[in-house]
Amino acid sequence: MKHLGARLTELKPGVAELRAHHREELTQQHGYFHAGVSASLADVACGYAAYTLMPENSSVLTVEYKINLIAPADGEELIARARVVRSGRTLKICTADVYARKGQAETHCATMLATMMCLAGKSDGMRQIDCWRTALGAIPGFPAE
Amino acid sequence: MKHLGARLTELKPGVAELRAHHREELTQQHGYFHAGVSASLADVACGYAAYTLMPENSSVLTVEYKINLIAPADGEELIARARVVRSGRTLKICTADVYARKGQAETHCATMLATMMCLAGKSDGMRQIDCWRTALGAIPGFPAE
């Protein structure tokens, strides 16, 4: 998140939006955002969306995702919008779409289908996104639970 | 690639290996490589593997991939090994496995199944990885075609 320079611009139960401004180190030779940046932004957005439906003392990890890269991510800002499609107790199935914004126009540049896992209590040693409760506290109107 | 600090450590027809050393900006709060780094390294390795089977004046782009994150990427070095499973004229289907190396021990931390596309001549405006012929020229014994 820090590395991507992403900020959380929407968060409500089952929904999250992240945005990252264009920066030199996030782009490739044509000035487009790297595919890896689109994937990471979408992945983290799915994680946030899933996390909004998990209990207080849990952590979230990405089990797997599939991403289709459908247009070059050419814009001033990259936007990932994620939502939970199915909220099981252990697994949350999420989709995310990534858009590159240029002025007012948004281009749909990637789409993701992901499986996020809820870890009760401490992490099992896999990739954990903690510190989220803190981050979420910074969002006006959140938490909703 | 520059951003990941990755280097191409093997390249032969249908096969590629990439490695990236542990660096502060590639890791998350626990010191593990970010999932996004594993995914990017595997994606680029698939691209290289696919590209070895494409004609001279073509470019390669990632249509889509699926990645399963199976263990924390905890190590001094991240290694992505890719190979082409099926080489069609337009599409190359590739798999990649990502390992985190700690001393001599390697932990399998991610597995990818990807679809790469061959673009004849100029890019169609989607994400293009060019300059590869140049990079490949730097590999002893390459190109094999």
Add this chain to the structure above:
Amino acid sequence: MKHLGARLTELKPGVAELRAHHREELTQQHGYFHAGVSASLADVACGYAAYTLMPENSSVLTVEYKINLIAPADGEELIARARVVRSGRTLKICTADVYARKGQAETHCATMLATMMCLAGKSDGMRQIDCWRTALGAIPGFPAE
């Protein structure tokens, strides 16, 4: 299609809906539709949706798909709704959602993200779905092109 007993209940540019009635041989031990039936119905719906945006003399094949099975397919009828997310010249990226209908209630039981390929003229020997133009002719108001 014949095997699934599926019928095309909607078809317009970039969109397709297929339905299959509950039949003994499409279900498993609990009387739910088999996961394989959900996947096949969604796959074929994506193929139709993609095909509506392809030229007259082409054929369509499935490059790959990912499916998340999110609830048991328990109902009298299985419905797959597909739409094209991005229509490239060669590749069409599609999503499909599968619902099990019981009376008026629909349960969302699977979601798919697929890559379909357009083959100009004759098939290249891979899985071809032809005879579609004929099928499409049976849909009132079709073709839209």
Add this chain to the structure above:
Amino acid sequence: MKHLGARLTELKPGVAELRAHHREELTQQHGYFHAGVSASLADVACGYAAYTLMPENSSVLTVEYKINLIAPADGEELIARARVVRSGRTLKICTADVYARKGQAETHCATMLATMMCLAGKSDGMRQIDCWRTALGAIPGFPAE
């Protein structure tokens, strides 16, 4: 399984092989096995492979899979070979490859990457494959646990 007419031809910890003979109702207009048959066979093979590493009183369900269809499934017999790539407590990540056999020659026609879930005790209402312990008992040398 009954529907596919598949039989389990290998089963050991983390590994399973299934085979299905060519039958009219499993094929499409060109006489190839349906993509849906390849996917189902691979899915079930992954389920068996995963199940060999699960406790006695559990059930297995498919969370999701991705399949790339890489060649027409043209042959007398379809063979799916699955193995567990990572065996977590709750999730088993599996790969499967599908081959069409014609005489002695095998053609690689599909590759799958799947996430299987272990359900302790009774099913949570999602797609459950039970009766497996019985089936496994029929395999000489099984169970290995």
